[in-house]
Amino acid sequence: VSETLVHVGAPEESASYVPVSGRGARVRSGLSTTALYVACIGVALGLSAALVAATGGSPSSVFTAMYDGSVNGWGSFGYTLDNATPLLIVAIGTVVAVRAGFFNIGQEGQLAIGAMTGGLVALKLGGPGPLVLILALAASAVGGAIWAGIPALLRFWRGIDVVISSLLLIFIAFQVLSYALNNSWFLQEQRVGRGAVLNESDQVSSHVRLPHYGAYPGLNFGSGLVIGIVLAVVVAVLMARSRWGFKLRMLGLNPVVARRAGVSAFLIGGTAVMISGAFAGLAGGVVLTSQAYRLTPTFSNNVGWNGLLVALIARQNAALAIPVALFFGALQAGGSFLSTLNVSTDLTNIVQALLVLAVVFPTAFRELQRYRRGRAQALAGAAGTAPAAVGA
Amino acid sequence: MSHDITTILSSAIRLSVPLLFAAMGEYVAERAGTLNISVEAMMLSGAYAGILGSSVTGNAAFGLAWGMGIGVVIGLIHGNFTHRLQVNTFVVGVTLNVLALGITNYLFASPELPLTPRQASVLTVPVLSDIPIVGKPLFSERWPAFLLYGLIPVVWWIMQRSRWGLELRSVGENPKAADVTGIHVNRRRRQALVWCGLFAGLGGAYLSVGEVGTFNSNMTAGRGFIVIAAVIFGGWTLRGAVAGCLLFGGADALRLALPALGYKLNPQLLIAAPYLLAIVAMCFFAKRVRQPGALAQPFERGAS
Secondary structure, X not given: OOOOOOOOOOOOOOOOOOOOOHHHHHHHHHHHHHHHHHHHHHHHHHHHHHHHHHOOOOHHHHHHHHHHHHOOOXXXXXXXXXXXXXXXXXXXXXXXXXXXXXXXXXXXXXXXXXHHHHHHHHHHOOOOHHHHHHHHHHHHHHHHHHHHHHHXXXXXXXXXXXXXXXXXXXXXXXXXXXXXXXXXXXOOOOOOOOOOOOOOOOOOOHHHOOOEEOOOOOOOEEOHHHHHHHHHHHHHHHHHHOHHHHHHHHHXXXXXXXXXXXXXXXXXXXXXXXXXXXXXXHHHHHHHHHHHOOOOOOOOOOHHHHHHHHHHHHOOOOOOHHHHHHHHHHHHHHHOOHHHHOOOOHHHHHHHHHHHHXXXXXXXXXXXXXXXXXXXXXXXXXXXXXXXXXXX | OHHHHHHHHHHHHHHHHHHHHHHHHHHHHHHOOOOOOOHHHHHHHHHHHHHHHHHHHOOHHHHHHHHHHHHHHHHHHHHXXXXXOOOOHXXXXXXXXXXXXXXXXXXHHOOOOOOOOOOOOEEEOOOHHHOOOOHHHHHEEXXXXXXXXXXHHHHHHHHHHOHHHHHHHHHHHOHHHHHHOOOOHHHHHHHHHHXXXXXXXXXXXXXXXXXXXXXXXXOOOOHHHHHHHHHHHOOOOHHHHHHHHHHHHHHHHHHHHHHHHOOOOXXXXXXXXXXXXXXXXXXXXXXXXXXXXXXXXXXXXXXX
């Protein structure tokens, strides 16, 4: 019945099939799960180190560089925070959609469209700086929401899977952005003197930028981080406490019950998908007004995909997205220090991907073990009694 | 004029061949109910492994085999994570794409692995290639492209006539029913992913070893996603997937050829065309064409 339910990441720990007997067993299982986590992360890091060593690098100096670049000192930590900010914002929105049972994976494109609409306001609209900034961020959220609204609409109008249409729309979004940056009447930079005109937008004027707190040697971060954390807390509270959050979760956990209870999948689900798009778009606006300052054809630069990964690791938990996003941010900030060692910064992507696999493996593996044990017991029990439907 | 048409057709076919190889894998995987966006990872690593293999062995054929091998490895990883450990297929897909992009870029930049690739030679079928207009595009290609003439019917036969193919389709259509009849749902899906890796890897290797003769950073540039779009555009039929690949290869060829011929058409529109057409196809053929019933839905015995 719950076919439309989306299983994200591994199944929840709590959904155990067999009660673990006694406190001792539970502690043992907890310990060995921790050991498994440590082992998996060790394997992931070991593989990365082996790759570095095999290509003639020094794993220890790579580690030192990544440590220096990400958490060694307040200045580096600032880089980590700035890298984590857009990932966090994307992830929070994604969590909302996943909770409602809709799997939007088009953040990469929604972010590009959000940055484009935000950039349009930031570059073309005159007026007092702070007002234009707020309008630009709002426009980026609206842009992302509209782009995510297309899969939502197709889902309820033609029954097309949100996953597929949001995936395909990423590549259309890239071309929309490219079109905007190739036409001077749209967003392409204005010619200055005789310089060549690139496929980029002009820089956002300094009045229309998000304030940055602190300066390099000390702790420093963009105010986008504040936006991200506030949004994470608000969303976490709303989902846990509000009527809207309750309907959202009901829809995600059991669409049939939700329909019987009068929860409109179109309203609640469609809104959830659009909210996830709005957050991705907002992340684009934040990157534009606090880090990049100008639009380029490759503006989204995997931020949407990485934010999606953060959400999937945080597993439907908006608050948990904060540490996961920080961790990803640290990896990226550390990775930017690798170029000093003549080691390709692509190592960051490798480490990041291996760590994701290492983090999803243990819970999934435990769940599989518990599930198999449960089946074995059920089958053994059924063999003793009359033939019964086993396991449905 | 006919010379121009032949040129554009040649380029369209050439650009379609890697897509067609990968689509022969992705079609099977999607029919088995698994939507693996890691097909991009398979193609990209296949492209790199192909060049690496042909550099190490000095033989283009071995390069292609290396590409297929790495595709199988990725298929195995994806299959075991999604259809054994039940990790969400998009988590695994996104991760593998990031991993493949990282590793190929990293190794490509590494001075320890100098590449001296061999390119597959052009094979011209004597009489058939003299047919006006279509002869040259269809019968004068890098030799691995001719494998497609055999592969497409074989895939059709396997999916429509063999027991394995029937089981794959049933697993994609209604896994619960398939399970009840004794088919090991997740094993079939893992096998479908290995099959997908085999041919997506070959498609990637054809791109590098066959067509271009070298490797570039992020060489496939989203071709894996175009393949997914082609399978969707084709309404999950083999015929449709082949048509989709040819059409999308043609759009790419037009984009490259039109400026030279003096026509002006929005290049962005042509790049976006595959994805737009796939969405439009899903919208308008929704009644007639149906996706595999359990596409991208995990299956676990005993879980309702």
